[in-house]
Amino acid sequence: MEDISLVILTFLIFAGFAAAFIDAVVGGGGLISIPALLFTGLSPSVALGTNKLAATMGALTSTINFLRSGKINKKLVVKLLPLSIIGSGIGVYVVQLIPPEFLKPIILTLLILVTIYTIIKKDWGMKSTFKKLSMKMTIFIVLATLILGFYDGFLGAGTGSFLIFSFLLLGFDFVESAGNAKVLNFGSNLAALITFILFNSVNFYYGIPMGIAMVLGAFVGSRVAIKSGAAYVKVLFIAITVVLIGKSVWDYIQKQI
Numbered sequence: 493m494e495d496i497s498l499v500i501l502t503f504l505i506f507a508g509f510a511a512a513f514i515d516a517v518v519g520g521g522g523l524i525s526i527p528a529l530l531f532t533g534l535s536p537s538v539a540l541g542t543n544k545l546a547a548t549m550g551a552l553t554s555t556i557n558f559l560r561s562g563k564i565n566k567k568l569v570v571k572l573l574p575l576s577i578i579g580s581g582i583g584v585y586v587v588q589l590i591p592p593e594f595l596k597p598i599i600l601t602l603l604i605l606v607t608i609y610t611i612i613k614k615d616w617g618m619k620s621t622f623k624k625l626s627m628k629m630t631i632f633i634v635l636a637t638l639i640l641g642f643y644d645g646f647l648g649a650g651t652g653s654f655l656i657f658s659f660l661l662l663g664f665d666f667v668e669s670a671g672n673a674k675v676l677n678f679g680s681n682l683a684a685l686i687t688f689i690l691f692n693s694v695n696f697y698y699g700i701p702m703g704i705a706m707v708l709g710a711f712v713g714s715r716v717a718i719k720s721g722a723a724y725v726k727v728l729f730i731a732i733t734v735v736l737i738g739k740s741v742w743d744y745i746q747k748q749i
Contacts, residue, residue, distance in 0.1 A: 500532050501701050503655055510700035512550035512709030516557075517670055517717040519652010519677065521547065521655030523739060525706075527558040528675050529698065533639040537588075538695055538713070545699035546722070548707030551678035555713035565668065572637045577664055579641025580680035584687035587646045589706030593735055596647075600740040603650055606657050608735045618722050619628070622663035638677060645687065649740075653733050666725035670717060706715035 507528035522543060529539040558564050610616065625633070636658040644651040655668070656675035664672060688694050700733025717725050 497520070497667060498636055501698070503529055503530070504698055504702040505705040508546055508550075508705035509709035510551075512547075512706035513713035514732060515547065515550060515652060515706075516554040516595075516601060516674070516710040518656060518732050519673070520548070520650065520736060521652075522648055523732075526529065527635040529702075532698060533571075534695060534698070537688075537691070538692045541685070541691070541693035542695045542702070543682055544685040544688055544693050544697040546703035546706045548678065548681040549703035550710035551674060551681050551711040553707045553737040554674045554714040555671075555678045556726065557711060557718065558674055561718045563668050563671035563693070563718060565594050565664070565672055566674060568625070569672050570631075572633065572676055573679045575634060575637040576641035576644075576676040577683040579638045579643075580683040581687050581706070583642040583645025583647075584684045584691075586642075588691060593706070596740060596744070598742075599643075599647070599650060600737065603653065603733055603737050603740065606653060606697035607730060607737065610657070610660075610730055610733075616668065617660045617664075617666040617726055620663060620665040620668055622668075633658060633662060638734030639684070641676070641680045645684040650733070651680070653729065666729065667717060674714075680724040683707075694726070 507524055511521035511524035511528075513521075514524070525546060526539055530536065530543050534542060537548075555564075559566075559738070583592050636654075640651055640654050640658070644728055655676055656669045659669035659672045660666070685694070
């Protein structure tokens, strides 16, 4: 049994590093970490809660790296952070009561539109044009933060991509958008984690080792993003959203069979 546990922990450590490396840049790490946790035999709710524990550790590391590099608009994200936290806590509570299946077709459609728009706008996000928020921009980012915070707690897949897209619409470049998004993602992860703990849906035995691996993966991933620049982040952003779309379509097909 101990050998099996060691094999499982090793598997989760490698999966955690890979997930956090991707998630640090453009989100989507849950595509790797959640299936890995489900593979160990955890129930879906405990797998989600355990993933939030590990992801919160990784998100904090990414946030610190982006902060140190000066790639975060601190004045803006500090104001938005409480909305992300509140939305996420509500989302985790609601998911205990309502299955998230009805949201998936909407999310798939939005992911497709986001990807197409990003590909068509070739120079979009290469340079930052953000100066200050207009009233329309303020209303947009406030609503987007609250809704995406809720979505992160409720379902989660693609939250990072949607957050980055929201900041791109404000005029930030891809690296700054990734940094701003990671702060809000950390807040929503933390709120979701606390709520999952209250529902006794976190496996600390798996979550902590995976989280340590995510700290390392997030550190490396965020450093690579900051060093490589907006073009690298844009390519990875498109790649991950395409994978998210593919997974969503595959899940839908499997349920129809």
